[in-house]
Amino acid sequence: MTEFKPTILAFCCNWCSYAGADLAGVSRLQMPTNVHVVRVMCSASVKPEYVMKAISQGIDGVLVLGCHIGDCHYMTGNHRTAKRIPVVQKILKDVGIDEKRVRLDWVSAAEGEKFQKVITEFVDEVAKLGPNPLREVAF
Amino acid sequence: MREEHGNVAPVMIAKGEDPGDVRTDVPYQLMTILSNLYPWMSDGKKIAVLTRRCDEKALAEIFKRGYFDRARIVQIGLACSKEQIAACRCSDPVPSTVDIGEPHAGVGSDALSEKLMNMSSEERLRFWIYQFRKCNKCFACTANCPVCFCDECVLEERTFVPERGVPPGMSFHLIRAYHLADKCIECGECERSCPAGIPLLTFRKLVAKDFRDMYKFSPGDDKNVSPLLTTLEGEALEGDECNEC
Amino acid sequence: MPRIGVFICHCGHNIASTVSVEEVAKFAATLPGVVIADHNLYSCSEEGLNSIRKSIEQNKLDRVVVAACTPRTHEPLFRSVCEQAGVNKYLFEFVNIREHCSWIHAKEPSSATEKAKRLVAMGVSKAALLEPQTEGESNVIPAALVIGGGLAGLRATASLAAQGIETHLIEKEPRLGGLLNDITTLAPYSESADTLLQELVDEVRGSKRAHIHLNSKLRGLTGFVGNFKATLDEAGKKKEIEIGAIIVATGANELQPEGEYGYGSVPGVVTQLEFERTLKRGEKPGDTVFIQCVGSRQPGREYCSRICCNTSLKNALKVLEAGGTATIIHRDIMSYGTVWEEMYRKASEKGVRFIRYTLNDIPHVRSHASGTAVDVFDETLGERIHLDANRVVLATPLISQKDSAEVGKLLKVPRDKHGFFLEAHVKLRPVEFATDGVFICGTARWPSSVRETLSQALGAAAKAAIPIKRGKVVIESITAWADPDKCAACGNCVASCPYEAIEILEQDGKRVAKVNETQCKGCGTCVAACPNDAMQQRGFTTRQLSAMIDSLVKHALEESP
Numbered sequence: 001m002t003e004f005k006p007t008i009l010a011f012c013c014n015w016c017s018y019a020g021a022d023l024a025g026v027s028r029l030q031m032p033t034n035v036h037v038v039r040v041m042c043s044a045s046v047k048p049e050y051v052m053k054a055i056s057q058g059i060d061g062v063l064v065l066g067c068h069i070g071d072c073h074y075m076t077g078n079h080r081t082a083k084r085i086p087v088v089q090k091i092l093k094d095v096g097i098d099e100k101r102v103r104l105d106w107v108s109a110a111e112g113e114k115f116q117k118v119i120t121e122f123v124d125e126v127a128k129l130g131p132n133p134l135r136e137v138a139f
Numbered sequence: 140m141r142e143e144h145g146n147v148a149p150v151m152i153a154k155g156e157d158p159g160d161v162r163t164d165v166p167y168q169l170m171t172i173l174s175n176l177y178p179w180m181s182d183g184k185k186i187a188v189l190t191r192r193c194d195e196k197a198l199a200e201i202f203k204r205g206y207f208d209r210a211r212i213v214q215i216g217l218a219c220s221k222e223q224i225a226a227c228r229c230s231d232p233v234p235s236t237v238d239i240g241e242p243h244a245g246v247g248s249d250a251l252s253e254k255l256m257n258m259s260s261e262e263r264l265r266f267w268i269y270q271f272r273k274c275n276k277c278f279a280c281t282a283n284c285p286v287c288f289c290d291e292c293v294l295e296e297r298t299f300v301p302e303r304g305v306p307p308g309m310s311f312h313l314i315r316a317y318h319l320a321d322k323c324i325e326c327g328e329c330e331r332s333c334p335a336g337i338p339l340l341t342f343r344k345l346v347a348k349d350f351r352d353m354y355k356f357s358p359g360d361d362k363n364v365s366p367l368l369t370t371l372e373g374e375a376l377e378g379d380e381c382n383e384c
Numbered sequence: 385m386p387r388i389g390v391f392i393c394h395c396g397h398n399i400a401s402t403v404s405v406e407e408v409a410k411f412a413a414t415l416p417g418v419v420i421a422d423h424n425l426y427s428c429s430e431e432g433l434n435s436i437r438k439s440i441e442q443n444k445l446d447r448v449v450v451a452a453c454t455p456r457t458h459e460p461l462f463r464s465v466c467e468q469a470g471v472n473k474y475l476f477e478f479v480n481i482r483e484h485c486s487w488i489h490a491k492e493p494s495s496a497t498e499k500a501k502r503l504v505a506m507g508v509s510k511a512a513l514l515e516p517q518t519e520g521e522s523n524v525i526p527a528a529l530v531i532g533g534g535l536a537g538l539r540a541t542a543s544l545a546a547q548g549i550e551t552h553l554i555e556k557e558p559r560l561g562g563l564l565n566d567i568t569t570l571a572p573y574s575e576s577a578d579t580l581l582q583e584l585v586d587e588v589r590g591s592k593r594a595h596i597h598l599n600s601k602l603r604g605l606t607g608f609v610g611n612f613k614a615t616l617d618e619a620g621k622k623k624e625i626e627i628g629a630i631i632v633a634t635g636a637n638e639l640q641p642e643g644e645y646g647y648g649s650v651p652g653v654v655t656q657l658e659f660e661r662t663l664k665r666g667e668k669p670g671d672t673v674f675i676q677c678v679g680s681r682q683p684g685r686e687y688c689s690r691i692c693c694n695t696s697l698k699n700a701l702k703v704l705e706a707g708g709t710a711t712i713i714h715r716d717i718m719s720y721g722t723v724w725e726e727m728y729r730k731a732s733e734k735g736v737r738f739i740r741y742t743l744n745d746i747p748h749v750r751s752h753a754s755g756t757a758v759d760v761f762d763e764t765l766g767e768r769i770h771l772d773a774n775r776v777v778l779a780t781p782l783i784s785q786k787d788s789a790e791v792g793k794l795l796k797v798p799r800d801k802h803g804f805f806l807e808a809h810v811k812l813r814p815v816e817f818a819t820d821g822v823f824i825c826g827t828a829r830w831p832s833s834v835r836e837t838l839s840q841a842l843g844a845a846a847k848a849a850i851p852i853k854r855g856k857v858v859i860e861s862i863t864a865w866a867d868p869d870k871c872a873a874c875g876n877c878v879a880s881c882p883y884e885a886i887e888i889l890e891q892d893g894k895r896v897a898k899v900n901e902t903q904c905k906g907c908g909t910c911v912a913a914c915p916n917d918a919m920q921q922r923g924f925t926t927r928q929l930s931a932m933i934d935s936l937v938k939h940a941l942e943e944s945p
Contacts (some may be wrong), residue, residue, distance in 0.1 A: 007940040009933065014456070016798070022454045023482025024366035029215035033495040036502060036936055037484050039789065040924060041862060044880075045908025048317045049299040049310075049917075050929060057937040059574055069371060073796050073819070074907035075882045079370040083354075084912065087367070091316045092788060094255075094342065095309070107322025109798035109818070116488075127200065133261070135941060137268055139308045156448050205888075205895075289872040289916040298917060298930050318915045368879035368913070 001014070006060035006126040008035045010119075011046045012080075016108045017066035024087030024119075031116050032123040035063070042066070043104075044077035048088045051102055055092065058135035061101045061126035068106040078106070098129050140165055140189075150338035151176075154184075163189060168328040169291055170197040170285035177207060190214040191229075192234045196324035196359020197285035204288065205362045207290075218242040223301055227327045228252075228344070251341045252348070267312075267342075273335035274306040280339055281315070286322040286358070316346050321365035322358045323347060386512045388417045388446040392437050393427035393452035393889050395482055399460060402486035404497045408451065411501045415508045427452050433465050440469035447471075448513045451479035451504050457812050472516035474861060479507035485567060495540050502939045509935035512929045517861035517922055519899065524610035524628040524851050526550065531602055531791065534562025535834060536826025537633035539841035540848075544631075545593035547849050552625055554600040554616060554903040556787075560585050562635050563827075568663045570834050571698035572727040580834075582647065597623075601787075605630075605794050608905065609821025610857040611706055629821045629848040632805060633841065634791055637825035637879050639780035646749035652756040653749055656695055659777045663702060670774030673758050674701045676714040680781035682743060687802060689781030689831040693718045697727050700736040705772045711737040712770055713747050713760055740764050749776050782831040795822055802829050815844040820857070823848050862906035862923045866897040868920035873897060877910035877919050886910060 012018040018039050018125050026030070028087045040046055043066025053061045062083055066078040081104065087100035140162045141150040147165040149172055152158050169188055180186065190198065195214065202209050218233045218240035228249035233242045255263050278295070281287045294300050294311050302308045324342045330340035351357055354366040388583055390412040394400035405423045412421035420443045424432040427450055440448060448471060450462050455478035465475035481500040489496035513601050524551060530541045533555030544551040559565070560581075567577040588594045597618050604615035612630060616623040638657045641647040647655075654662070656674075663669065674696040680689050700710035712731075717738065719728035732738070740763045747760040758771045784803030785791075792799045797817045798806045808818040815823050825840035826832065832840065851857050866877070868887075873895035879884045883902035888895050893920060897919065899910075908921040915924055 005183060007936065008938055012923065015796075017346050018454075019456060019798070022456060022480075022483040023305075025454075025487040028487050028490065030490060031488050033485075033489045033492055036506065036940075037480070038506070038932055039480075040908065040929075041921070042907040042909060045911050045921060045924060047912045047926060049293075049597045049926070050933060052313040052317065053299045053301070053310045053930060054933050054937075056308045056313060057933070059933070059937060070793055071796065071798075074905060074909065075796075076370040076908045079372075079880060080367070080880055080909055080912070082371060083367050083369070086353055087320050087346075087350065090353070091313055091320070091346055093260070094263075094316070094345040094349065095313065096258075096260040096262070096265040098260060101767050107589070110800045112454065128695050133264055134309055135491075139268075139272060139302060139306050206873075288874050289870070291870065291916070293870075293915070293917040296917070298926055301934065365881065370877060 004127055004130060006034055006123060006131070008061045008063060008123060008126060009054050009059050010037045010052070010063035010065060011043065012037050012101055012107075013039050013066045013073070014039055015045045015073035016071060016106070017043070017065035017115070018114040019109035020065075020107040020111045023109065024115040029114045029116040031119045034123050035119050042072065042074050042077040044074065044083040046081065048084055049119075051085075051088050055097060055101060055132065056134055057079050058132050060129075060132045061103070061122060062106045063118070063122055064102070065107050065115075068108055071108060081082060081093075088115050097133070100125055101132065140167055164220065166223060166327075166331065167236055168283050168285050168326060170194050170201065171283055171328070174201065174206065174285065174288075183211070185211050185213055187215055187218050189239075190234055191217050191219055191326075192228070192232050193324050193326035193359075194285070195234050197205060198324065199359050199361035200286050200322050200324065206288070208222040208374040213238065214364070217358040220250045227325075227340070229327075249341055249344050251338055252344050255345065256343070268309075271309060271312050272306050273337055274311065275335060276305050276307050277334060278313070279334060283328045284319075285326060285328065286324060288318065312342070316342060320350050321356070321367050325360045386417045386447045387419045387443065387445050388415075388447040388449060388508055389436075389439055389443060389452065389509055390418055390421040390508060391427055391439070391502070391617040392421070392423040392481070393432070394423060394425045395452060396426060398482065399452070402493050402503055403481060403488055404493070404502045407497055408481075410506055412504050412508065417447070417512045418508060419445065419654070428458055432463070435463070437465050437469045440466065440471055447477070447514060449477045449479060449504070449507050449511045451481045451500065453482040454478075454480050456818065457809050466607075474517040475511070475514050477507045477511040477514060479503050479618050501585040501789040502936060504873050505939045506932040506935045509931040513925065513928045513931055514923070520859040521856045522610055522859055522902065524855050524857055525626045525854070525883075526852050527552065527625070527627045527866050528629045528631065528848050528852065529554070529612070529614055529627040530631045530633055531626065532562070532633035532635050532826070532828065533557070533560040533596070534566050534600075534633065534826065535581075535629070536635065536828070536841040537562075538588055539838050540631045540633055540825060540845040541588045541594050542584060542591065543842055543845035544849060545591040547587065547845075547853070548593060548851050550593050550595070550706060550848060552597060552627065554597045554602065556599070556601050558599050560588075560596070563638070563657070566657050566664070567660050569698070569702070569776065571694050572723045574698075602794055605823045609849055612821065614826045620750065627670040628852045629823065630795065631823045631825060631833070631844045631848055632795065632828055633819075633826050633844075634785050634788060634828040636782040636804075636831060637785055639783045641678055641778055641780055645675055645678060645747065645776065645778055646751075646756070647778060650749055650751050650756055650776070652773065654775065654777055656692065656699070656777055656779050659699060659775065663699070669703045669706055669708050671709045671772065672700070672711070672775045672777060673771055673773040674710070674712045674777045674779055675749075675758075676712065676779045678778040678780045681715065681799070685781065685802065687781070687830070688718060690718065691831050691833050692779035692781065694727065696726050696777070696834065697724075697731045699777070700731055701727070701734065704734055704736065708774070709737070711739060711773075713739045713741055713758070715741060715743070716899075722936055739769065746906070750817065768770055778899065779802045783825055785828070788828065795819070797824075804828065815840055815847055821848075821851060831934045860906065862921060863901045863904040864899050864906070864908065864910050864919055864921045865901075866899060866914075867918045867920065868892075868894065870916050872916055872918070874915065876913040876915065880909045880913040882907065882909060901916070904933050
């Protein structure tokens with residue numbers, strides 16, 4: 001049996017998390033190959049619809065990364081993200097999908113190491129959950 | 140409402156008309172109908188409407204968004220019957236003023252919600268997949284919803300609901316649940332109008348409970364802004380400190 | 385059907401040693417809409433850019449995807465190539481397969497190649513839906529703000545003012561000059577620090593364009609490049625100024641030891657800056673022992689403060705001149721470059737004693753009948769040595785200012801883990817922040833010498849003058865707009881916008897949301913708040929991002945074994 005490698009989608013804000021991911025790269029911090037970063041201007045532009053859509057289509061985990069609270073390039077953008085994503089998690093839980101498949105975290109432009117840590121931890125956690133049960137479900 | 144040809148349907152009565160034999164014992168989502176009629180009732184005159192507690196909350200959500208002129212709406216408070224309260228598993232059935240009917244206490248719980256939350260997540264998922272497979276995407280749930288305000292629904296498009304045919308996948312229901320998270324007033328009209336018998340009110344109640352637990356917010360109160368639209372000022376967040384700086 | 389060209393960059397070995405660039409290019413050629421997929425050794429080189437330009441023309445491309453490094457540094461370059469070849473620059477999409485792939489998966493070439501393919505597929509699917517945009521322009525307020533009146537801030541202010549730019553210099557202390565006030569002479573040529581400072585202050589004070597605000601702090605900031613509005617607290621009074629560009633020159637501070645090496649308990653133990661002050665007062669130093677790397681290059685504060693070795697060498701020579709003896713207890717002498725190394729040699733020749741210690745056995749400072757004593761294990765001799773001294777100078781590092789977090793938050797600019805500010809790119813944008821119109825110089829960035837600080841200040845002033853002299857800034861077309869057919873005027877966007885840029889207006893008899901595009905900063909918060917997908921952000925439409933998700937699903941889940 002081959003080891004399960006989850007497929008993960010990550011939204012990173014342009015100003016902090018994407019820069020943090022770049023720093024992780026520049027620092028050659030090694031991490032699993034499962035994560036696919038989509039650049040957005042602010043974590044607050046990540047529509048919950050994207051997360052729902054990705055999970056529904058079988059993506060094993062979705063990461064939403066933004067600036068630390070107080071550091072948002074758009075003042076209070078990430079405040080909205082912090083409000084919305086927990087609702088997404090609860091709805092997933094309510095239909096029986098593990099809410100740990102969606103994670104919200106804050107990574108600053110200086111936190112290459114934190115980016116590596118978040119990616120590695122999340123990949124491990126989702127790998128433990130196993131494949132997204134919706135992958136195999138034909139509606 | 141009035142009974143005609145064996146069906147009970149909403150009726151509009153103009154000032155001075157004889158109301159005749161009206162019925163108030165059949166649940167009906169009058170606020171949705173009023174929302175559809177409102178743009179055509181441009182004479183500025185007052186509109187009286189039969190209002191249950193859930194309708195009152197729907198009105199609050201409508202007022203908050205500026206869709207109705209508050210001054211034009213006169214509420215005729217209707218207290219729901221015991222049977223109706225039981226059917227809606229309604230915990231908050233008494234309107235602020237009762238003009239018709241006897242007020243009865245609400246019921247505390249929704250048996251199905253409790254059963255579902257006691258299941259393992261695998262079982263719960265199996266339950267919902269079974270239910271959602273029955274969906275034939277008729278949009279009765281959105282069309283009859285008093286707090287669905289869009290003319291055309293985004294779920295009709297394939298941007299977020301990629302399935303070409305019927306049934307739509309999970310995203311259809313998840314996204315609708317998210318859209319309603321801060322405005323569903325638990326009237327149960329979606330469940331009543333669903334031809335496939337999907338227990339949509341139970342799904343709404345599960346999300347509403349989570350939302351209440353998280354944000355101490357229940358829709359249907361026109362004084363409080365949805366937490367999804369406010370910032371975190373003054374709210375404590377855990378684990379948000381940047382350890383690097 | 386769009387005509388998409390995909391260009392995969394080897395970046396020399398940086399990408400190609402891990403990711404099979406040829407394989408990715410071959411795969412990209414099979415993606416819908418792709419008419420050409422090529423690879424270049426260095427896409428950003430003259431040759432690479434020319435080949436992309438030629439390919440756009442020859443293949444009549446209308447969408448360009450480059451898979452290379454990060455858009456945060458190279459997007460403008462590739463966008464301009466598109467424009468030169470007649471393709472609207474907003475029809476360009478960047479895929480990051482270096483920072484986000486080859487560099488972080490160095491030991492997994494085959495997985496990294498597969499991931500690069502998926503990233504390219506996602507980029508191509510977004511590119512197919514890109515739309516051309518026209519950019520707006522906004523006027524620039526012809527004034528600048530310099531935060532910090534030390535050496536860096538003074539130099540930058542003098543330079544900006546000399547270029548004819550109204551420049552506001554704010555200094556939180558009641559006097560200008562910062563750390564320079566405490567310093568005697570400057571290494572390596574022993575110029576007087578006072579003279580340098582006085583010349584600079586005279587230049588700034590003598591300029592009609594420079595406006596000095598003492599006892600002042602930045603309290604608030606709004607706006608964007610060309611149009612900032614700063615709120616100052618000037619000696620307790622609130623003041624608002626409008627500026628087009630900002631230079632951060634907030635400097636650094638000397639670390640105060642907390643009892644280490646007898647500081648505060650053993651007489652005669654001082655920090656380097658305190659020692660400078662005694663020299664300035666004309667006190668005779670006597671026999672002096674310098675201990676280097678006190679509180680730096682050790683766990684918790686790993687960095688080298690860069691200036692302390694040279695300062696100790698300079699001051700050791702002064703001690704010798706004054707008739708004392710000088711010993712430098714160090715871990716490594718960092719007298720880099722030409723002039724500093726020359727000073728190190730001179731110090732050795734003139735009799736400054738050098739003793740090397742390690743963190744395992746650090747020097748011990750104690751009181752002694754005749755003054756102060758230092759016991760140190762000389763690593764080179766392998767012997768414990770006893771030194772008598774009149775003074776022990778602790779070379780502590782420069783540390784970030786206590787209020788750098790506050791300044792960082794107000795300006796929305798990042799800091800590193802030690803609290804020093806982080807520029808946009810160490811090599812490509814050394815005095816700029818990622819935020820347009822905000823610049824950095826001097827020791828607020830990292831410990832730097834007077835010469836380095838002066839060069840950085842001039843660099844920052846030159847950079848800050850660019851938008852001001854141009855008089856206009858281009859506004860990137862990433863603003864939001866609302867589709868009136870879909871909008872239900874629910875007001876979620878109005879309530880969510882951090883800039884109050886959206887209002888509900890009546891249009892053709894229907895209430896709809898309308899975005900004021902000059903106020904919109906392109907965060908996309910409203911897009912996520914809109915339940916009906918009426919709100920869209922240019923360059924990040926919901927169809928574009930959904931297509932990326934679909935593409936990932938297709939290539940990772942449906943087509944994987």
